[in-house]
Amino acid sequence: MQWQVGNVKITKLVEMETIGSTRFILPAATNDEIRKLPWLIPHFATEEGRLKMSIHSLVVETPSRRILVDTGLGNDKQGRGVPVWNNRDTPFLEIMAAAGFPPDSIDTVLCTHLHVDHVGWNTRLVGGKWVPTFPGARYLFGKTEYEYWRDYTAEPDKVAVFNDSVKPVVDAGLVDLIPSDHRLCEEISVIPTPGHSPGHMSVLIESAGERGLLSGDVAHHPCQMAHLDWCSVVDSDPAQSAASRHTIFSRFADTPTLVIGGHFSAGHIKRDGDAFRFEALGS
Numbered sequence: 188m189q190w191q192v193g194n195v196k197i198t199k200l201v202e203m204e205t206i207g208s209t210r211f212i213l214p215a216a217t218n219d220e221i222r223k224l225p226w227l228i229p230h231f232a233t234e235e236g237r238l239k240m241s242i243h244s245l246v247v248e249t250p251s252r253r254i255l256v257d258t259g260l261g262n263d264k265q266g267r268g269v270p271v272w273n274n275r276d277t278p279f280l281e282i283m284a285a286a287g288f289p290p291d292s293i294d295t296v297l298c299t300h301l302h303v304d305h306v307g308w309n310t311r312l313v314g315g316k317w318v319p320t321f322p323g324a325r326y327l328f329g330k331t332e333y334e335y336w337r338d339y340t341a342e343p344d345k346v347a348v349f350n351d352s353v354k355p356v357v358d359a360g361l362v363d364l365i366p367s368d369h370r371l372c373e374e375i376s377v378i379p380t381p382g383h384s385p386g387h388m389s390v391l392i393e394s395a396g397e398r399g400l401l402s403g404d405v406a407h408h409p410c411q412m413a414h415l416d417w418c419s420v421v422d423s424d425p426a427q428s429a430a431s432r433h434t435i436f437s438r439f440a441d442t443p444t445l446v447i448g449g450h451f452s453a454g455h456i457k458r459d460g461d462a463f464r465f466e467a468l469g470s
Contacts (some may be wrong), residue, residue, distance in 0.1 A: 190453055190468070192445055193394025195374050197401075198246040199452065200286060202259040202279050205236035215417040217412050224413050231409050231451055231469035238408055240450045242304050245401055246288050247392065249374045253288070255294040255321065256390055256401055257449060258352075261307025266347030272303065273425075280320070295371065296326045299403030299449060300335050300384040302421070303344070306352040317355040326356050327371070330364040330385025355396060380405040380435055380436060382428030383419060399445040405431050407450050409465035412436055436463045 188199045218236030221227060232238055259279065260272050267273045267343040280290060298305055309326065310317040319326075336349050356362055367379035369389045377388040383404045392399035404419070405428070411417045415432045420423040439446060440456045440463055447453045453468040 188452065189459060190399070190445055190447070192392045192399035193374070193397040195392050195394045195399070196248040197392075197399065197445075197447065198248075198286060198288070199243050199284055199447070200246065200279070200288070201241050201243045202277065203242040205240050206233060212407055212409070212419050212421070213238070213417055214420060215414065216408065220414075221410060224410060224464070226464050226466070227410060229293065230454075233467070234467075238410070240408060241452075242450065244283075244308070245447065246283075246286075246293075247375065247390070249372055249394070250371050252295055252375070253293055253373065254297055254371065255288075255324070256295045256297050256404070257299055257305040258296060258308035258320070260304050261310065261352060263312040263389075264307055264347075264351060267303055268344040280311075283383050290321050291323050293321045293324045294402050296321055296324045297371070297377075298326070298328055299389065299401070300387040301328065301332050301349070301353055302404070303348045303352075305404075305449065306348060309352045310355050317351050319356050319359050319361055322359075322361070324361065326362045327351070327365050327369075327376075328362055329367050329386035329388050331367060331381075332384060332388075333362075333364055335385045347451055355409075378435070380431040382424050382426075382431045383422050385423055386432070397445075398439075398442070399447070400435070400439055401449075402435065403449045405435055406448060409448070409451055409454070412456065412463040412465050413459065415462055 190197045221232050241289035242259050245256040262275050311320045370376040374394045376391050380389045389403050390401035415429050422428040440458045454465045
């Protein structure tokens with residue numbers, strides 16, 4: 188699936204799609220509560236109120252750059268907290284290449300944050316060793332985000348993610364640590380949206396008078412536009428996460444800004460009373 192923002196093209200590459208089984212992420216999003224938001228159906232939820240979500244990467248092509256935003260789960264990884272995320276064997280790189288994006292054509296990898304489902308394809312297993320998947324790219328990590336996870340030891344699954352999907356790229360000398368208001372190029376900059384993780388960033392696209400927002404995990408699902416206080420169980424700071432949602436949705440509501448989430452597809456944010464709703468541009 189592709190979209191255009193001025194002179195910038197965005198291509199979504201899906202690694203995994205799910206229906207339901209998301210209560211562990213958004214416990215407040217019960218089937219009954221979701222059915223009270225009919226605008227979610229059919230693009231973002233089923234008639235029964237089960238959430239539709241995906242794990243995907245976004246290729247952002249500017250006139251001068253080919254940027255991969257977030258890199259999914261990856262193959263062959265171990266020690267993940269969700270069983271189906273362990274030891275995966277999928278043709279994601281072949282799917283990328285078939286879409287016109289072989290790994291050696293990517294010049295920039297930008298991770299909105301360093302959670303398991305956004306860094307996995309940073310590396311691949313070759314001869315028993317984790318090596319960078321995109322050796323011709325500079326990998327951009329938020330400085331705040333990176334330093335938090337570098338020093339984090341509390342949960343073994345989080346440490347495993349850092350050790351197999353972040354540290355090898357650092358060790359290879361391919362990483363640039365950026366501030367959360369960094370400008371990558373004329374058309375692309377990042378916006379600080381902390382709360383889901385300490386250094387979470389969203390991506391702003393501005394080109395030829397048009398705007399796009401790759402919101403990352405500031406919201407896992409559009410239902411959080413209607414309920415800003417619905418937080419993911421993995422939010423590092425729930426109050427800050429809700430505040431970031433309010434700030435970012437207020438900024439772009441009722442504008443023609445194309446918005447694409449880290450786990451949902453494209454649409455426009457509309458004000459709806461004291462909160463917001465999302466108008467889909469296709470599933």
